[in-house]
Every structure is written in structure tokens, then in C-alpha cells.
Amino acid sequence: MNKPSPHGATHGHDESNHGNHDMGSVNRMAVSATLHCLTGCAIGEIVGLTIGTALGLSNLATIALAVALAFVFGYSLSTLPLLKAGLALGAALSVVLAAxxxxxxxxxxxxxxxxxxxxxxxxxxxxNPIFWVGMMIALTAAFFAAYPVNRVLLQRGKGHALTHQYHGAEETSTGARRFIPSFSTGALVAVIVAFMLGGLVVSVADELTQASPGPSHAKALVPQF
Known part of the structure; x- marks a missing residue:
């Protein structure tokens, strides 16, 4: 009866660890890619809804504007690092559109x-607090829906795998490209979370202000002698 050699067993164990490492790397990349896209979408939607509300547009027009800006900001955030890495605008846009x-x-x-x-x-x-709470729930659901999409694309060498080769190249950028801003995913997410929490706090404060009696009303409640 042939026994597996220790060398063979070790080799098999190494392959298993390598596979687990690759899977963990794909999972991390999928999370990062999803958060990056989510940040651009959130910025675009908030800006679109703000403009639509300020201009008094209909719900349908406001949603259309918010969706359009979500794509614009989402593509823009992914294009900037590629431009800084040295790609021409057309080439960067083609990569980002595919990714x-x-x-x-x-x-x-x-x-x-x-x-x-x-x-x-x-x-x-x-x-209105309902808007901000609804937006938080909607964006969370959007993250969990897009994560498996990005994961499958990465496993197939598509999606954000197309832009991964340019990561880090921006550090060697020269000329005017050095001044293209770099935004880490963590920083962008932190800004969006802070902004949405701020919007929720302001809306709740506004609701409480409207619910509390004003000075004239409070004066009317004081017994007159």
C-alpha cells in the first residue's frame, strides 16, 4: 500500500492555503469595489435629489436626475485614479465603463x-427623517445586492479586476497628473456616512422644532389674571 509522502502532503496543504488566500483577496477586493461604487452612487443621488427638490421638479424627474448623477459620480471616482496612473481620458473611460x-x-x-x-x-x-432613514436602508440593500455581482466579475477577471493593475501606479505620476486628487474608499465612505447622519440629525431637529410650541403659542398657554 502506497503512503503519501510528507512532501506531497505539505504541497497539498500549501495549495489549499494558496486557494484560501486567493479567495480572501477576491472577497476583500469585492468589498472595496462595492463600497467605492456605492460612494459614487450615494453622492450622485444626494446631489440629484437636492437639485430636484430645490428646483421643484416632479418625483420622476428628480429620480431620473439622481440616477444620472449617480452614474456620473460613480464613473468619475473610478476614472480619477486611472488618469493619475497615466491613462488617457478615452482609455480610462473605456476601462471604467467596462468595470x-x-x-x-x-x-x-x-x-x-x-x-x-x-x-x-x-x-x-x-x-424629513424618513428620507434619510430610507436612504440608509436603500444603500445598505444596494451594497448587499452589488457585492456578489462584483465578486463574480472579479473571479472572471472582469469588473474592478480591470482597474486593479493600475492601483499604485498613481504614486509615480508626474506633471499635472500629480495634482489629480486621490480619494481612498474608507475616506469617501466616512464622508458619506457623516453627511447622511448630519442630514438625519438636521431633519430630526427640524421636526422637533415644528412640533414644539412657538413663543406666541407658549404665551397663550400661560394663565392670564
């Missing part, structure tokens, strides 16, 4: 469906 379109599309479909399901979220103004 991000399916992820952003998935997010926008799920995000708007969730917002439509939450009662009053679509019609709520920017100073």
Missing part, C-alpha cells in the same frame, strides 16, 4: 426599488 456599469446599475435598481417600497420615502423632503 463599473453592471455594479452601478445593480445598485440603482435595488436602491430605487427599496425607496419605492418604504412608505413616504419617495415623497419625503430633504428635511
Amino acid at each position: 463599473d456599469t453592471l455594479s452601478i446599475l445593480t445598485m440603482e435598481v435595488v436602491d430605487n426599488l427599496v425607496m419605492a417600497v418604504i412608505p413616504g420615502a419617495m415623497n419625503a423632503g430633504l428635511v
Whole structure:
């Protein structure tokens, strides 16, 4: 009876560890890619909803504007690092369109469906807590919907795998490209979370202000002798 050699067993163990390492790397990249796209979508949607509300646009027009800006900001955030890495604008856009379109599309479909399901979220103004709570729920759902999409694309060498080869190249950029800003995914997410929490706090404060009696009303409640 032939026994497996220790060398063979060790080699098999190394292959297993290598496979687990690759899987962990793909998972981390998928999380990073999803958060990056989600940040661009959130910025675009908030800006679009703010403009639509300020201009008094209809719900449909406001949503269309928010979705369009979500794609614009999502593509822009992914294009800047490629430009800094030395790619021409046309080449960078072609890479980003291939890498991000399916992820952003998935997010926008799920995000708007969730917002439509939450009662009053679509019609709520920017100073309404329902809007900010609904947006947080919708973006969370969009993340979990887009994560497996990005993971499958990465495993097939597509999606953000197309941009991964340029990561780090921006550190050697020269000329005017040195001044192209670099935004880490963590910093972008922190800004969006802070902004949304700030919007929620302001809207709650506005609700409390409207619910509390004003000075004239409070004066009327004081017994007159």
C-alpha cells in the first residue's frame, strides 16, 4: 500500500492555503469595489435629489436626475485614479465603463426599488427623517445586492479586476497628473456616512422644532389674571 509522502502532503496543504488566500483577496477586493461604487452612487443621488427638490421638479424627474448623477459620480471616482496612473481620458473611460456599469446599475435598481417600497420615502423632503432613514436602508440593500455581482466579475477577471493593475501606479505620476486628487474608499465612505447622519440629525431637529410650541403659542398657554 502506497503512503503519501510528507512532501506531497505539505504541497497539498500549501495549495489549499494558496486557494484560501486567493479567495480572501477576491472577497476583500469585492468589498472595496462595492463600497467605492456605492460612494459614487450615494453622492450622485444626494446631489440629484437636492437639485430636484430645490428646483421643484416632479418625483420622476428628480429620480431620473439622481440616477444620472449617480452614474456620473460613480464613473468619475473610478476614472480619477486611472488618469493619475497615466491613462488617457478615452482609455480610462473605456476601462471604467467596462468595470463599473453592471455594479452601478445593480445598485440603482435595488436602491430605487427599496425607496419605492418604504412608505413616504419617495415623497419625503430633504428635511424629513424618513428620507434619510430610507436612504440608509436603500444603500445598505444596494451594497448587499452589488457585492456578489462584483465578486463574480472579479473571479472572471472582469469588473474592478480591470482597474486593479493600475492601483499604485498613481504614486509615480508626474506633471499635472500629480495634482489629480486621490480619494481612498474608507475616506469617501466616512464622508458619506457623516453627511447622511448630519442630514438625519438636521431633519430630526427640524421636526422637533415644528412640533414644539412657538413663543406666541407658549404665551397663550400661560394663565392670564
